[in-house]
Amino acid sequence: RKEVEQDPGPFNVPEGATVAFNCTYSNSASQSFFWYRQDCRKEPKLLMSVYSSGNEDGRFTAQLNRASQYISLLIRDSKLSDSATYLCVVNKGSNYQLIWGAGTKLIIKP
Amino acid sequence: DGGITQSPKYLFRKEGQNVTLSCEQNLNHDAMYWYRQDPGQGLRLIYYSQIVNDFQKGDIAEGYSVSREKKESFPLTVTSAQKNPTAFYLCASRPPGQAYRGSNYGYTFGSGTRLTVV
Numbered sequence: 001r002k003e004v005e006q007d008p009g010p011f012n013v014p015e016g017a018t019v020a021f022n023c024t025y026s027n028s029a030s031q032s033f034f035w036y037r038q039d040c041r042k043e044p045k046l047l048m049s050v051y052s053s054g055n056e057d058g059r060f061t062a063q064l065n066r067a068s069q070y071i072s073l074l075i076r077d078s079k080l081s082d083s084a085t086y087l088c089v090v091n092k093g094s095n096y097q098l099i100w101g102a103g104t105k106l107i108i109k110p
Numbered sequence: 111d112g113g114i115t116q117s118p119k120y121l122f123r124k125e126g127q128n129v130t131l132s133c134e135q136n137l138n139h140d141a142m143y144w145y146r147q148d149p150g151q152g153l154r155l156i157y158y159s160q161i162v163n164d165f166q167k168g169d170i171a172e173g174y175s176v177s178r179e180k181k182e183s184f185p186l187t188v189t190s191a192q193k194n195p196t197a198f199y200l201c202a203s204r205p206p207g208q209a210y211r212g213s214n215y216g217y218t219f220g221s222g223t224r225l226t227v228v
Contacts, residue, residue, distance in 0.1 A: 008150060032215070043200055043219040044153070087152060096141070096204065096215045100152030 001026055004101035006088050011106050017078055021104045023088030024070045030099075032091040033064055033071050037084045038103065044087055047073075075106075083108045112137045116201050116220035122228050123188070123195065131186045131223045133201035139218070141204040142184035146170060146197045153200060159184055188225065199223045 006023045013019045025033075033050035048055065050062040050071050061074040075082055088101035114135040123129045133142065141160045145153040155168030159178040173192025178184055184203075188195045201220040 004152065041198070041222075041224070043222050045219075046217075091215075097155065097158070098153075098215075098217070100145075100154075102150060102152045 002101075003027060003099045004088055004090050006086075006101040006104045008102060009105040009107075011104065012109060013078055013106065014109050015078060015080055018074065018076045019078055019106065020072055020074045021086055021088075021106075022070050022072050023101055023104075024068075025088075025090045025099075026069070027090065027092070027099075028069065030090045030092070033062075034089040034098075035060075035062060035071075035073050036087040036089055036100075038087055039084050047086070078106075078108050080108050080110060082106060114201055114203055114218055114220035116199075116223050118223060119221070121223055121225045123225060125227055126190045128187055128189050129225065131188070131199055131201075131225070133184045133186065133220060134182055135184075135203045135218070135220075136182060137203055137205070137218060138181070139203035139216075140181070140206045142178070143202040143204070143217075144168075144174070144176065144184070144186045145200045145202065147200060148197050156186065156199075195225055196227050197225060199225060 003026050035047040036044040037047045038044040048057050050064045054063045059076045063072045085103040085105045087103045090099050092099050117132045143158045144156040147153050154170050156174050157176040159165035175187045200222045202217050205216045
């Protein structure tokens with residue numbers, strides 16, 4: 001089993017729709033969780049951290065479910081510019097190393 | 111402006127050759143990392159260094175070597191022993207002890223080097 005698993009997609013979504021991705025992780029000792037966005041042939045960029053209480057940043061909402069060991073990302077009112085690959089990232093136990101999911105590809109259609 | 115510079119952006123290597131990828135940062139970060147990304151996969155850690163003159167193997171260190179003679183620089187050499195070197199290579203750095211709420215541990219990424227074996 002991979003340490004961080006994501007549905008690779010692609011998710012083809014019409015502009016303006018709401019889309020959600022999940023990500024599962026295997027290390028129950030992980031404490032920090034992140035969503036990164038990666039555009040084609042570019043470096044990944046931090047989208048948002050994921051807090052236990054859930055958090056929202058504009059059209060983006062992240063949730064953490066520790067009992068089931070998954071995190072989610074919800075994108076409302078999707079824009080063409082949201083087209084990218086979304087990477088789920090989890091810290092490796094108690095240190096600062098990161099474990100990366102393979103990413104979920106999102107394509108927003110006009 | 112502070113940041114990480116990776117060079118070259120594109121690199122072509124003949125089979126059997128060693129090549130060195132450059133990573134320079136002016137962020138005064140102590141820790142530096144090298145990752146490899148293959149199509150449809152997440153980033154995998156090759157080597158990391160938490161302080162000058164010290165470095166540790168990551169999950170896929172075979173066929174790679176690094177040095178950390180200066181705080182600002184963490185070059186990665188892809189040796190001929192790396193059987194499948196074609197990939198996107200990313201360098202990152204991080205300041206010490208960044209673990210506050212809302213941070214991503216302060217990771218900063220370079221823009222990457224795309225290596226192709228020809």
